[in-house]
Amino acid sequence: MRLQEIQKKIKDAFEVFDHESNDTVDVREIGTIIRSLGCCPSEGELHDLIAEDLLSQVSSRMVEEEEPTGYIRLEKFLPMMVKVLLERRYRPIPEDLLLQAFEVLDSAKEGFLTKEELVKYMTEEGEPFTQEEMEEMLSAALDPETNTIQYRDYLAMMVIDEN
Amino acid sequence: MGSGSSTPHHFVLQKAESAFKAAVLIQRWYRRYIARLEMRRRCTWSIFQSIEYAGQQDQVKLHDFFSYLVDHFTPSSHNERSFLSCMFTEKRLLKDPEMEKYCDYESIEVPDCYTGPHLSFPLLPDHATALVEAFKQKKQLHARYVLNILHEARSHLMQLPNINRLSTGYSEEITVCGDLHGQLDDLIFIFYKNGLPSPERSYVFNGDFVDRGKDSIEILMILFAFMLVYPKEFHLNRGNHEDHIVNLRYGFTKEVMHKYKVNGKKILKMLQEVFCWLPLATLIDGKVLITHGGISDKTNLELLEKLERHKIISTMKYTKKPEKEKLVEEGRSSSPWFPLKSRSVPSSPLRLSPQKGSRSASIPCSFIPNRKEISKRVRKSVQLELEKCWQQVGFSEFKIQEELPFFPPESELDPCDLQGVDYEEWKQVADILWSDPMPQEGCKANTVRGEGCYFGPNVTEQMLQKHSLQFLIRSHECKPEGYEFCHNRKVLTIFSASNYYEVGSNRGAYVKLGRDLIPHIVQYQANKATHTLTMRQRISRVEESALRALREKLFAHSSSLLGAFKSYDLDGTNFITLSDWSAAVESVLHLGLPWRVLRPQLVTHTTNNMLEYTSWLDDLAKEQLSHENIQSSLLEVLYRNRSNLETIFRIIDSDHSGLISFDEFRQIWKLFSSHMNIDISDESICDLARSIDFNKDGNIDINEFLEAFRLVEQSYLEDKDLELKNSETSHSSCSSHGIH
Numbered sequence: 023m024r025l026q027e028i029q030k031k032i033k034d035a036f037e038v039f040d041h042e043s044n045d046t047v048d049v050r051e052i053g054t055i056i057r058s059l060g061c062c063p064s065e066g067e068l069h070d071l072i073a074e075d076l077l078s079q080v081s082s083r084m085v086e087e088e089e090p091t092g093y094i095r096l097e098k099f100l101p102m103m104v105k106v107l108l109e110r111r112y113r114p115i116p117e118d119l120l121l122q123a124f125e126v127l128d129s130a131k132e133g134f135l136t137k138e139e140l141v142k143y144m145t146e147e148g149e150p151f152t153q154e155e156m157e158e159m160l161s162a163a164l165d166p167e168t169n170t171i172q173y174r175d176y177l178a179m180m181v182i183d184e185n
Numbered sequence: 186m187g188s189g190s191s192t193p194h195h196f197v198l199q200k201a202e203s204a205f206k207a208a209v210l211i212q213r214w215y216r217r218y219i220a221r222l223e224m225r226r227r228c229t230w231s232i233f234q235s236i237e238y239a240g241q242q243d244q245v246k247l248h249d250f251f252s253y254l255v256d257h258f259t260p261s262s263h264n265e266r267s268f269l270s271c272m273f274t275e276k277r278l279l280k281d282p283e284m285e286k287y288c289d290y291e292s293i294e295v296p297d298c299y300t301g302p303h304l305s306f307p308l309l310p311d312h313a314t315a316l317v318e319a320f321k322q323k324k325q326l327h328a329r330y331v332l333n334i335l336h337e338a339r340s341h342l343m344q345l346p347n348i349n350r351l352s353t354g355y356s357e358e359i360t361v362c363g364d365l366h367g368q369l370d371d372l373i374f375i376f377y378k379n380g381l382p383s384p385e386r387s388y389v390f391n392g393d394f395v396d397r398g399k400d401s402i403e404i405l406m407i408l409f410a411f412m413l414v415y416p417k418e419f420h421l422n423r424g425n426h427e428d429h430i431v432n433l434r435y436g437f438t439k440e441v442m443h444k445y446k447v448n449g450k451k452i453l454k455m456l457q458e459v460f461c462w463l464p465l466a467t468l469i470d471g472k473v474l475i476t477h478g479g480i481s482d483k484t485n486l487e488l489l490e491k492l493e494r495h496k497i498i499s500t501m502k503y504t505k506k507p508e509k510e511k512l513v514e515e516g517r518s519s520s521p522w523f524p525l526k527s528r529s530v531p532s533s534p535l536r537l538s539p540q541k542g543s544r545s546a547s548i549p550c551s552f553i554p555n556r557k558e559i560s561k562r563v564r565k566s567v568q569l570e571l572e573k574c575w576q577q578v579g580f581s582e583f584k585i586q587e588e589l590p591f592f593p594p595e596s597e598l599d600p601c602d603l604q605g606v607d608y609e610e611w612k613q614v615a616d617i618l619w620s621d622p623m624p625q626e627g628c629k630a631n632t633v634r635g636e637g638c639y640f641g642p643n644v645t646e647q648m649l650q651k652h653s654l655q656f657l658i659r660s661h662e663c664k665p666e667g668y669e670f671c672h673n674r675k676v677l678t679i680f681s682a683s684n685y686y687e688v689g690s691n692r693g694a695y696v697k698l699g700r701d702l703i704p705h706i707v708q709y710q711a712n713k714a715t716h717t718l719t720m721r722q723r724i725s726r727v728e729e730s731a732l733r734a735l736r737e738k739l740f741a742h743s744s745s746l747l748g749a750f751k752s753y754d755l756d757g758t759n760f761i762t763l764s765d766w767s768a769a770v771e772s773v774l775h776l777g778l779p780w781r782v783l784r785p786q787l788v789t790h791t792t793n794n795m796l797e798y799t800s801w802l803d804d805l806a807k808e809q810l811s812h813e814n815i816q817s818s819l820l821e822v823l824y825r826n827r828s829n830l831e832t833i834f835r836i837i838d839s840d841h842s843g844l845i846s847f848d849e850f851r852q853i854w855k856l857f858s859s860h861m862n863i864d865i866s867d868e869s870i871c872d873l874a875r876s877i878d879f880n881k882d883g884n885i886d887i888n889e890f891l892e893a894f895r896l897v898e899q900s901y902l903e904d905k906d907l908e909l910k911n912s913e914t915s916h917s918s919c920s921s922h923g924i925h
Contacts, residue, residue, distance in 0.1 A: 026764070027763075027764050030764060030781060031782075034779040034780070034781040035779065035782055038224065038227050038228060038782060039227070041624065042623075042624040042625060053216070054220040054223050054224060055224075056220075057217040057220030058220050058221050058782070061217075062213055062214065062217045063213070064209055064213045065212075065216070114214075115213065119210065120211065120214055122207075123207035123208075123210040123211050124211070126203050126207040127207050143204065143207075143211075144211070144212065147204055147205050147208035148208030148210075148211070149208075149209055151212060151215075155215070155216075155219070158219070162721060
């Protein structure tokens with residue numbers, strides 16, 4: 023019974039992006055679908071997921087650094103996603119861990135990050151943000167008067183919003 | 186060597202590593218957040234779209250319903266017959282002198298207290314600019330000037346071909362705009378950002394100027410004014426909303442009657458004569474074709490150029506064609522708005538077109554057991570039909586001559602016959618105005634809109650090759666970014682009404698074409714407020730609006746939902762699983778929405794993943810009830826039918842006075858009751874009419890009308906309830922309940 027429920031949930035989410043109603047979605051939207059189902063993979067993990075489980079569907083130009091192209095079919099996606107959900111992979115990040123992450127970046131330990139600091143870390147470290155992603159994060163996180171990111175408050179706000 | 190010298194290095198390395206890890210963590214978390222927002226945005230969008238299309242289908246159903254009624258109900262007196270024919274046909278004022286007289290504006294005086302803009306004819310560029318300024322300041326143009334502009338517009342449009350040909354050689358750059366739908370802010374913004382029309386700045390507006398938004402008439406005045414002032418540079422295409430039948434439902438008729446209480450009727454009448462003269466398409470450099478909806482695999486430019494476009498007043502169907510009935514029979518789950526009972530009805534009004542072709546779908550006679558019968562009859566000859574009818578009614582011979590006075594030639598209910606155009610030509614225009622592109626190959630009927638087609642990339646390719654075109658520009662569909670390419674970038678959809686569903690729902694866009702015919706798109710959102718909102722806030726706001734609309738719809742179907750829920754709750758525990766909830770809701774609403782994804786927003790209280798559905802329905806009711814003081818059990822029927830009823834009211838109210846007479850009311854009730862299977866005698870209808878007229882002014886206004894409907898529906902449901910109660914005592918199993 024539970025399996026059925028999970029399958030239906032995955033199908034519903036898949037359908038939202040199935041524009042042609044033919045049980046396929048553009049591979050570039052797979053990340054959104056997987057994340058909306060409760061998982062929190064990194065870009066690298068996502069890339070691996072698509073490559074290892076769904077490579078046959080995607081065009082073979084899956085070189086490092088390059089954007090994958092092609093379509094993912096529901097019949098391939100469904101079993102893979104069921105497995106991911108049942109194994110509880112890529113669990114969301116607990117709030118306290120997130121806070122710690124910000125604190126690591128906050129070298130001066132002042133309780134906030136300057137705009138420059140955040141931009142530098144987010145666009146040069148880890149799995150860098152695109153300019154669009156950066157701007158969008160700043161629009162919500164930046165306190166325009168002080169030009170800083172009060173990350174405790176920011177996190178608190180985001181957590182409320184999630185629920 | 187030694188830990189002293191390696192420690193700082195090691196420490197730095199460690200720090201770099203943890204910074205990297207921290208960054209990844211934050212990015213990972215943020216990307217998930219954005220993904221969830223994106224999912225919400227998509228769902229919100231599909232809610233709006235499905236409700237919008239459901240509304241359009243309602244419109245089609247409404248017309249089907251009316252046609253069916255008129256086909257199967259026999260008026261017992263010639264008064265009733267002419268009432269029926271009047272209901273569907275408005276006399277065309279084809280002759281100019283008649284029109285001059287009816288829509289005369291010269292006799293309308295502009296009072297001294299009028300503070301709006303004054304116009305003199307012929308119009309000058311200054312007048313057009315003055316109009317824009319005046320409307321910005323919320324002034325209203327006087328009816329006299331409105332009518333004058335409409336007159337001039339018509340004279341100008343009459344000279345234009347069906348397909349307007351433009352050249353970039355002449356005006357360098359051409360700006361093409363899509364649907365505006367009465368949103369004046371967007372038009373003003375376009376002129377602000379792109380510049381006012383001028384001999385150096387050409388514009389094409391691709392239809393749907395009116396309906397939905399609140400400033401449709403102002404938009405029309407500005408567009409027509411610029412068209413008159415810069416006839417070579419300013420061009421308009423007709424859209425599916427440039428149609429008085431569509432206007433009845435979607436707000437333009439209402440807007441005009443509200444703003445012009447004295448002369449509104451004249452204006453609406455005149456508008457019909459102007460809309461039908463709007464060109465059907467525009468061609469730029471012979472390479473870019475611009476139509477409002479799209480094309481079909483039958484689109485024939487030669488035919489389109491030749492037909493008499495002004496004869497097509499409306500592209501909305503009046504009668505059910507046989508192929509449509511086939512659609513219904515193929516099990517497409519469209520619940521009829523009124524339960525169509527197949528009981529025997531007396532003979533229908535007779536048609537008098539023995540010469541015309543066999544489009545006799547509207548000449549059914551005698552007893553109509555089911556729809557298959559109807560299509561069978563269609564194939565028989567008209568003459569045979571007439572004979573049978575006469576016999577059944579008791580006439581021994583034909584008495585066609587006698588009937589002539591009651592059936593002026595224009596009273597044919599088939600839109601083609603009515604408008605003196607043949608079906609093929611009419612369909613060409615309907616396809617141009619209503620079609621939508623689809624990703625799959627092929628061409629199929631556009632069942633969502635009820636008119637036009639869905640056309641695939643191969644249809645586009647064929648069209649382009651046949652006429653040596655480079656690409657198509659069309660509008661008709663709202664897009665989140667204001668534009669969208671499809672069919673391998675050969676079709677561009679351009680939509681200029683930003684915030685169409687709700688503030689923040691979408692951008693508007695226009696496209697500029699230079700000599701190279703490369704499209705340059707400009708996007709905007711004509712509401713400053715949205716710029717200061719974050720994506721999250723924008724999405725939340727639009728989402729709230731969509732969910733509110735969805736909850737209204739859910740409420741309107743409460744009793745059907747209760748029945749569906751009960752069918753999943755066989756043990757009578759009052760609880761169902763969330764999965765069953767999703768299935769039940771879809772089976773009732775047929776909106777094709779991702780219910781499981783939406784569920785968290787619609788169902789908030791669950792116990793052990795189970796939902797107590799009766800209290801959920803109660804909560805829904807409480808939320809809706811807080812707006813009105815009507816008995817809850819009937820509110821849902823009213824809600825479900827409110828916009829349909831309003832439309833019916835406006836159709837009956839043919840002189841747009843906002844009131845219907847007792848007589849008109851009685852006629853319409855007879856039609857309703859024959860279909861709702863309620864036996865009401867003439868007397869009781871009269872009593873009903875009298876009692877409905879709450880303010881005793883001898884007329885019924887829209888609110889009284891709705892109230893009347895509620896009361897009759899109440900007695901119908903009470904009887905049904907009684908029936909069910911009686912059958913329950915004899916059967917042990919539950920059936921789906923009515924209202925208690």
